[in-house]
Amino acid sequence: MQEEAKRMKKLPLYLFTIIDDLKREARDRGLDIIDLGMGNPDQPTPEHIIKELCKRAWKTENHRYSRSIDSIEGKLRESIAKWYKKKFNVRLDPEAEVLPLIGSKEGIAHISLAFMNSDEIALVPDPSYPVHFNGVLIAGGKVHDLPMNEENNFMPDLDAVPKKVLKKTKMMFLSYPNNPTAAVATKAYFKKAVSFAKKNKIILVHDLAYSDTVYDGYRAPSMLEVPGAKEVCVEFHTLSKSYNMAGWRIGFAVGNARILKALAKTKGYMDFGLFKPIQYAAIKALTGPQGCVRKQVALYKRRRDVMVRALADIGWDVPKPKGTFYLWAKVPQEYSSLTSMEFVSLLIREVGIVVAPGTGFGEGGEGYVRFALVEDEKRLLEAARRIKKVLDKNR
């Protein structure tokens, strides 16, 4: 058997594979699994969106390969531009400044392939959503970690990047509201990031997957709201979270036309765009009634409140986030001698509770675990009850 490519061997271990094995083993032993590991939305796609997909799926002309010159893609781009204007008051040229994607993960991975050479560096917060660094590594580039922690309020210190590193830096990734830390950033930080990118001639990639999933009156800004950001920035969005369309695979990138052109070119060699009925359904999602989004956010808010309170009641204090459907929790004191992966393994083995180890998102995630609030309130309370049993053993 031939060896896999060297660049694939450079990738960090995918911890979710190990977690899947642990889950299987626990299930085989008869344990009921409560899975708060992956950020995989559990609620259905709103009905009006599904109906649109079904209607369009019956049309033969929608079964052919999709091309960017097709009128439906033009309409999708226009809908995205209108959504942007309404949501962020940012004006976009639908032709040049909007690019539909087969899920934002696809686009984020390919942007590194479009730009990174082997001697070039990308600045990536540590911890981060894994495709931010894995995309760079697959493309053959180098990653320079930007530590992200409580001390810097989860906003990496850009002034601390060494000049030597900056000389070779081509791209920088940021993402707020943040996965996995659930942190949000200030508008002042966004301004700083844009001027830093401009000064150092760096492509600024902002991943805004959780723009809608925000609470307590917080509004997640677009990086493109910063005057002049379009000169250096592209921003990624997804319909996976706001409209529960994770399995449908649809997202989009917006921003600098030249950067998007290079991304589109790269994709042109790899894919044939989106299934047309999905494009129609996405237009429906973006231009249709938004009550479904508000309902979804209200549901996550209730889950957040229930789980933060339930964890506090068992003696595990976890901050209440303003955005995302994650909780970023320090490994409890009772088990602070364990690595985050060891603690996660223990929870799965002993009580069938799955959370993500912080190190699944980079070394900087050590000492933390991430809860994804993708089970209902009753199950969350049950999870807290079972976690208490594990904590009590070491008290």
Ligand SMILES: Cc1ncc(COP(=O)(O)O)c(C=O)c1O
């Ligand atoms: C920060 C972030 N970006 C991107 C994605 C991927 O989204 P998509 O389903 O559009 O590929 C996720 C999914 O969890 C995410 O958390």
